[in-house]
Every structure is written in structure tokens, then in C-alpha cells.
Amino acid sequence: xxxxxRYRPVLFFVTAYLVTWIPxxxxxxxxxxxxxxxxxxxxxxxxxxxxxxxxxxxxxxxASKALKTDFGNRLFNLRRVRPIYAVVAVAMPFIVIxxxxxxxxxxxxxxxxFGFSGGANLLAMIIIxxxxxxxxxxxxxxxxxxxSLRATAGMLKSTLLFGVLWAVWHAPLILISxxxxxxxxxxxxxxxxxxxxxxIVPAAxxxxxxxxxxxxxxxxxxxxxxxxNAAAVLVNAGQGAKCxxxxxxxxxxxxxxxxxxxxxxxGPRDFVHSDPDPKKAEHRP
Numbered sequence: 001x002x003x004x005x006r007y008r009p010v011l012f013f014v015t016a017y018l019v020t021w022i023p024x025x026x027x028x029x030x031x032x033x034x035x036x037x038x039x040x041x042x043x044x045x046x047x048x049x050x051x052x053x054x055x056x057x058x059x060x061x062x063a064s065k066a067l068k069t070d071f072g073n074r075l076f077n078l079r080r081v082r083p084i085y086a087v088v089a090v091a092m093p094f095i096v097i098x099x100x101x102x103x104x105x106x107x108x109x110x111x112x113x114f115g116f117s118g119g120a121n122l123l124a125m126i127i128i129x130x131x132x133x134x135x136x137x138x139x140x141x142x143x144x145x146x147x148s149l150r151a152t153a154g155m156l157k158s159t160l161l162f163g164v165l166w167a168v169w170h171a172p173l174i175l176i177s178x179x180x181x182x183x184x185x186x187x188x189x190x191x192x193x194x195x196x197x198x199x200i201v202p203a204a205x206x207x208x209x210x211x212x213x214x215x216x217x218x219x220x221x222x223x224x225x226x227x228x229n230a231a232a233v234l235v236n237a238g239q240g241a242k243c244x245x246x247x248x249x250x251x252x253x254x255x256x257x258x259x260x261x262x263x264x265x266x267g268p269r270d271f272v273h274s275d276p277d278p279k280k281a282e283h284r285p
Contacts, residue, residue, distance in 0.1 A: 004273060005064035009148035012054055013165055016140060020050030024172040031177030040177050047172075048133055051140020058144055070272045071143060080217035089210055089224035093231035096252070100245035101237050115236045121178075122233075129233045134225035141166065142211050142221040147271055155208075156257070156264045163204030167197045184239070192239040199246040203228060205253035212263065216271060 027043030030036045059071045074080065101113040141162070149158035173181035174193070184192045207224055214220035237245070257264050 005062055005067040007148035007151040012145055016051045016054045020047040021172050023047040028175035037177050048136045052136045055140040055144035066272050074216050075218045080215040081220045082214055085213045090227050093227045096245050096248045097231040097235050097237050100241040103244050104241040109240050113237050117236045125233050129229035130226045134222045138221040138225055142218050151270045154267045159205050159208045163201035166204055167200040195243045195246050202249040202253035209256050
């Protein structure tokens with residue numbers, strides 16, 4: 001007889017934090033040692049595996065065939081992705097950052113921001129930010145974490161909680177030499193670092209909305225995460241423009257909540273067992 005799976009959000013997030021933060025702590029130490037700075041990068045990559053590794057472990061070791069089938073379907077079935085929302089996921093981050101740059105010109109910021117970013121580490125940043133990080137994180141966050149929160153809380157509450165948890169998860173990167181978070185932490189103003197963490201919360205609202213609009217598609221979540229990072233990495237936006245971008249993302253997130261009130265008013269929901277037939281579920285709105 002099929003066992004009803006009980007999501008374990010506390011176990012998932014606590015373990016994901018530990019599996020990520022331990023190698024990041026080692027990376028912070030190694031990065032502070034003369035001659036070993038380059039090795040911090042490797043521990044950064046290992047830490048990124050945390051959410052994905054924990055999600056895969058919890059899914060594969062569960063006794064629920066329904067959970068495993070649902071996970072595989074959400075990960076590999078690209079038909080879940082709706083073209084219109086895929087376009088939104090690709091276009092929105094670039095529209096937001098370009099509009100932010102344009103608005104920053106009113107504050108005497110440089111028009112050079114409209115150019116592409118350069119630098120010797122650009123290729124490495126593209127590989128990490130646009131490929132590895134989105135895949136490793138989203139297989140964890142939207143492969144298990146977000147649905148585990150939805151199983152015990154409504155859409156609005158679980159999304160807000162996820163945004164905070166997602167933001168805090170990045171905190172140790174401040175201490176690792178060579179990371180973006182470490183770079184902005186070294187700037188004169190703490191506003192830019194604070195802005196980075198605040199920006200993750202409205203991004204989480206948009207990410208969750210797109211995830212559920214794409215019938216809980218993990219590739220859709222990866223796509224939006226990748227484009228979010230791409231806009232930050234590829235466009236030469238200054239920190240002032242990025243602060244404006246956070247405000248614009250907050251406006252977009254607020255508009256989504258206001259327009260799609262029915263979705264954000266939904267209470268707790270166990271998608272695996274409320275949608276017992278994955279083939280039928282993938283065609284639902």
C-alpha cells in the first residue's frame with residue numbers, strides 16, 4: 001500500500017543550510033590564507049550542491065512512489081512549461097535592469113551601464129551564475145523546499161518565508177573571497193549589501209508565481225533563476241541601478257499578488273497527493 005508522504009520542511013532547510021554552510025565556512029578560511037585564495041572558489045561550488053543534494057536524498061529515500069514520480073515528472077517533463085510564462089521569465093529580468101539603469105541616469109549615473117560587463121572572470125561568473133547555481137539551487141528549492149512549505153502554509157505565507165530563508169542562505173558568501181557578496185561587503189556603503197539580501201524576497205515571490213503557473217516545473221524555476229542572474233552578471237549596471245531594480249522587483253511582485261489574488265490566497269496544499277495522476281495534473285491551469 002502506498003504510504004502518504006509527509007513533507008519535512010524543517011529537516012530540509014536545516015540540513016541544506018548545514019551542507020552548504022560547512023564547505024562555505026571552510027572556503028572563507030581558505031580564502032583568508034595567503035596563497036590559498038584560489039581554492040575558496042572550489043568550496044563555493046561544493047556548497048552550492050547543498051539544496052540539491054538534500055532534496056534528492058529526501059525524495060529518493062522516501063517510501064512514497066508518488067513523491068518520486070512527481071519529482072521526476074516536474075524535473076524532466078518540459079511540457080509543463082507554458083511558453084508565455086517562459087517568455088516572461090526570460091524578458092522580465094532584462095527589462096527591469098535596463099529600466100533601472102535608465103532611471104539611475106536621473107541621479108547622474110553613467111550611460112556606460114548600458115554596456116556589457118567585462119573582466120577576466122566573466123566566463124567563470126557566467127558558468128556559475130547562469131548554469132550551475134540555478135540548477136543546483138532550484139532542484140533543491142523548487143524540487144522539494146517550496147512544496148514542503150506549501151504543504152504546511154498558504155501561498156502568501158510560504159512564499160514570504162521562502163524568500164527570507166533563501167536570502168539568509170546566502171549570508172556566508174560575504175566571507176568568501178572572490179564572491180559578489182564579498183565584493184559589495186567591502187564597499188564603503190553597507191546599503192548595497194543590504195540591498196542584495198532585500199532583493200531576494202521580491203524575487204522569491206516572482207519565482208514562486210512562475211513556478212506554479214508553469215505547473216510546478218523545475219526547469220521553469222531554473223530558467224527564471226538563470227535569467228535573473230544573467231541580467232545581474234551580463235549588464236554593466238551600477239549599485240545604484242541595482243537598488244532601483246530591487247524597488248521595481250518589489251513593485252512587480254506586489255502587482256502579481258494584487259492581480260492574482262486567488263493564487264496567493266490559497267491555503268496549505270499537498271500537491272503530490274491532491275494531484276494523484278501526474279499526467280492529468282500537468283494539464284491543469
